[in-house]
Amino acid sequence: MTNLIRLRDDAPVNDPVADFEACCDQSNATAVRIEPGDDARALLPFLDRLNLVEVNFPAFGDGRGYSAARILREAGFTGEIRAVGDVLVDQVNNMKRCGFDAFAPDAPLDADDLETALNRWPEDYQAAADASTPIWNKRHE
Amino acid sequence: MYSYDQYDQAMVDARVAEFRDQAQRRIDGKLSEDQFKPLRLMNGLYLQLHAYMLRVAIPYGTLNGRQMHALADIADKYDRGYGHFTTRQNIQYNWIKLEDAGDILADLAAVEMHAIQTSGNCIRNISSDHFAGAAQDELVDPRPYAELLRQWSSFHPEFMYLPRKFKIAVIASDTDRAAMRLHDIGIQIVKNEAGELGASFYVGGGMGRTPMIAPNIRSFVPLDQLITYSEACLRVYNRYGRRDNKYKARIKILVHELGAEEYTRQVEEEFAHLLQQGIEPPIAELERIRTFFEDPAFEDGPKTIDRSDPDFALWVDRNTHRHKHDSYVSAVVSLKPVGGIPGDATAEQMHLMAELAEQYSFDELRVMHTQNVVLPHVKIADLHALWTKLDAAGLGTPNLDQIGDIIACPGLDYCSLANARSIPLSQKISERFAANGKQDILGELKLKISGCINACGHHHAGHIGILGVDKKGVENYQLSLGGSEAEDTALGKITGRGFDEAGVIDAVETVTDVYLAQKQGEERFLDTYNRIGMAPFKEALYD
Numbered sequence: 001m002t003n004l005i006r007l008r009d010d011a012p013v014n015d016p017v018a019d020f021e022a023c024c025d026q027s028n029a030t031a032v033r034i035e036p037g038d039d040a041r042a043l044l045p046f047l048d049r050l051n052l053v054e055v056n057f058p059a060f061g062d063g064r065g066y067s068a069a070r071i072l073r074e075a076g077f078t079g080e081i082r083a084v085g086d087v088l089v090d091q092v093n094n095m096k097r098c099g100f101d102a103f104a105p106d107a108p109l110d111a112d113d114l115e116t117a118l119n120r121w122p123e124d125y126q127a128a129a130d131a132s133t134p135i136w137n138k139r140h141e
Numbered sequence: 142m143y144s145y146d147q148y149d150q151a152m153v154d155a156r157v158a159e160f161r162d163q164a165q166r167r168i169d170g171k172l173s174e175d176q177f178k179p180l181r182l183m184n185g186l187y188l189q190l191h192a193y194m195l196r197v198a199i200p201y202g203t204l205n206g207r208q209m210h211a212l213a214d215i216a217d218k219y220d221r222g223y224g225h226f227t228t229r230q231n232i233q234y235n236w237i238k239l240e241d242a243g244d245i246l247a248d249l250a251a252v253e254m255h256a257i258q259t260s261g262n263c264i265r266n267i268s269s270d271h272f273a274g275a276a277q278d279e280l281v282d283p284r285p286y287a288e289l290l291r292q293w294s295s296f297h298p299e300f301m302y303l304p305r306k307f308k309i310a311v312i313a314s315d316t317d318r319a320a321m322r323l324h325d326i327g328i329q330i331v332k333n334e335a336g337e338l339g340a341s342f343y344v345g346g347g348m349g350r351t352p353m354i355a356p357n358i359r360s361f362v363p364l365d366q367l368i369t370y371s372e373a374c375l376r377v378y379n380r381y382g383r384r385d386n387k388y389k390a391r392i393k394i395l396v397h398e399l400g401a402e403e404y405t406r407q408v409e410e411e412f413a414h415l416l417q418q419g420i421e422p423p424i425a426e427l428e429r430i431r432t433f434f435e436d437p438a439f440e441d442g443p444k445t446i447d448r449s450d451p452d453f454a455l456w457v458d459r460n461t462h463r464h465k466h467d468s469y470v471s472a473v474v475s476l477k478p479v480g481g482i483p484g485d486a487t488a489e490q491m492h493l494m495a496e497l498a499e500q501y502s503f504d505e506l507r508v509m510h511t512q513n514v515v516l517p518h519v520k521i522a523d524l525h526a527l528w529t530k531l532d533a534a535g536l537g538t539p540n541l542d543q544i545g546d547i548i549a550c551p552g553l554d555y556c557s558l559a560n561a562r563s564i565p566l567s568q569k570i571s572e573r574f575a576a577n578g579k580q581d582i583l584g585e586l587k588l589k590i591s592g593c594i595n596a597c598g599h600h601h602a603g604h605i606g607i608l609g610v611d612k613k614g615v616e617n618y619q620l621s622l623g624g625s626e627a628e629d630t631a632l633g634k635i636t637g638r639g640f641d642e643a644g645v646i647d648a649v650e651t652v653t654d655v656y657l658a659q660k661q662g663e664e665r666f667l668d669t670y671n672r673i674g675m676a677p678f679k680e681a682l683y684d
Binding site: 036060061063064066067074088090094095097098110113116120121122123124126127128134135136137138139140 | 146162179262292293296298303379380414420422425429
């Protein structure tokens with residue numbers, strides 16, 4: 001986990017990570033990894049016991065993981081959602097907006113580039129899973 | 142028309158800075174070409190056969206004189222003095238250097254323009270009716286809804302890596318001038334029985350190698366749920382659209398494989414969930430946007446046209462459209478001169494169109510998906526003066542919706558995907574029908590040419606469609622008949638075996654001769670085809 005980047009203050013979760021099917025079967029798993037084709041909603045009955053959901057990006061161009069993270073946040077999940085795999089600096093801000101708060105990229109991210117990417121956008125047009133107030137709300141405050 | 146506030150401007154400026162940074166990291170080797178490619182595509186930069194192409198967004202096809210002047214300046218400064226208007230109401234420059242791209246985006250941002258999401262597997266430029274706000278037959282101006290969707294879809298964090306590109310069109314009249322049902326999402330603004338405005342959603346249309354006409358999945362979405370419903374449509378697609386085969390990745394395949402009913406059920410379920418999430422913009426935002434699209438100060442004036450000049454009268458008949466104010470018309474500037482390249486305009490022509498818009502059309506222009514330009518609000522009293530100036534600049538060809546008004550993709554002259562050339566074929570067809578005089582007797586006849594199966598030239602929707610294919614290393618053209626992109630949306634049927642370039646030009650003439658021989662009364666080519674069917678055309682072509 002040398003490449004682990006976290007945007008949250010609590011201690012990193014180091015629980016053994018179950019795969020998706022094992023997690024759904026096994027009643028005591030506290031960390032799970034889901035793949036792009038897995039239905040994040042199948043985890044909703046277990047959210048209380050989960051501390052960590054890893055969302056794997058085998059290829060950065062497969063965007064299903066963005067929906068998975070938002071669905072978990074919309075269900076009230078407050079544990080860590082970690083993007084793992086082909087996670088690149090130009091995608092981390094969108095991941096953050098969708099509810100990811102940790103990144104474990106296969107290749108390390110340049111610290112300066114990461115800082116720039118996370119602070120690039122002055123505003124956001126639309127609502128997502130983060131606390132950002134959309135432009136269309138600010139206009140009518 | 143819409144103009145940016147400090148928020149819109151800040152977002153576009155941030156995008157320019159982001160792109161400059163990404164391009165620099167590519168040059169420094171921090172980004173591989175594979176990693177850089179989707180980033181440059183989402184800023185409109187394609188690598189074509191000979192150079193980079195930059196596609197600039199013209200949201201819902203609307204722009205003002207200052208913006209058109211800026212587009213002309215870009216053509217002069219960074220390209221070869223011309224640009225190409227496209228079927229998505231955008232403009233493309235074909236000879237761009239990668240190192241200039243950041244500066245071009247900055248020049249665009251200075252006039253409230255951009256190239257955001259004009260390519261890539263994301264939500265593309267929203268298209269609309271080119272006569273919006275002017276047409277006599279519209280319920281309301283559809284552009285405020287398109288603008289709201291533009292804001293929602295710009296940099297949407299969840300939908301930047303969809304299975305495939307995603308195109309949305311918004312109209313607000315029963316006459317469809319935007320090929321609405323051939324889009325991933327087509328929206329028609331309608332009124333319900335209670336007199337309230339809402340959105341009727343058609344999802345899963347498209348052209349490409351598997352053309353489909355979008356089914357209606359919901360006849361009325363209240364306006365204060367428009368964004369939430371759109372988000373539900375997109376989320377179901379992002380999660381379940383096919384990613385194993387790029388040719389089966391468009392939403393039309395998902396809707397087709399699930400069935401419209403099951404897709405709709407999933408959308409409704411997601412919609413019910415998302416309604417609880419509070420993602421809808423305040424309705425006051427729609428009201429704010431609407432104020433930008435209020436009618437300009439129309440004045441009463443002459444309502445009749447002096448038709449004593451026959452060339453002018455012909456242009457009026459062919460290239461003007463009825464306006465909701467009876468002292469005005471919408472005038473179409475043809476970018477289809479006989480033998481020209483469909484949709485191309487020189488920098489001088491763009492400057493002239495900008496000046497004429499400022500002088501005669503409340504500083505507004507529209508790009509049509511048929512690759513022409515509209516001056517939406519022209520006083521009937523000014524029409525002759527306008528035409529005189531257009532004609533002198535080679536922009537007065539009286540051929541709207543005639544056989545010479547051909548839609549053609551860039552084809553093998555530019556595009557790395559193409560199998561065959563489209564541009565020279567369209568030039569030869571328009572020359573043939575000008576020379577033999579038949580363009581003047583054929584009436585409305587929409588001819589569309591694509592240089593490959595991706596169908597950028599909309600050949601499926603042509604009354605006559607031509608598709609270029611590669612047959613054992615030789616360019617070959619398939620002919621199809623009976624397509625339509627209008628409210629009677631239909632997909633053309635292939636006539637039979639294909640032709641070489643000279644052969645397909647003869648074949649087009651043959652099918653038009655069948656039409657002229659068989660037409661009854663005021664029938665258009667399409668009406669005659671629908672009445673008599675394919676057989677007489679086939680017989681003339683192949684027996």
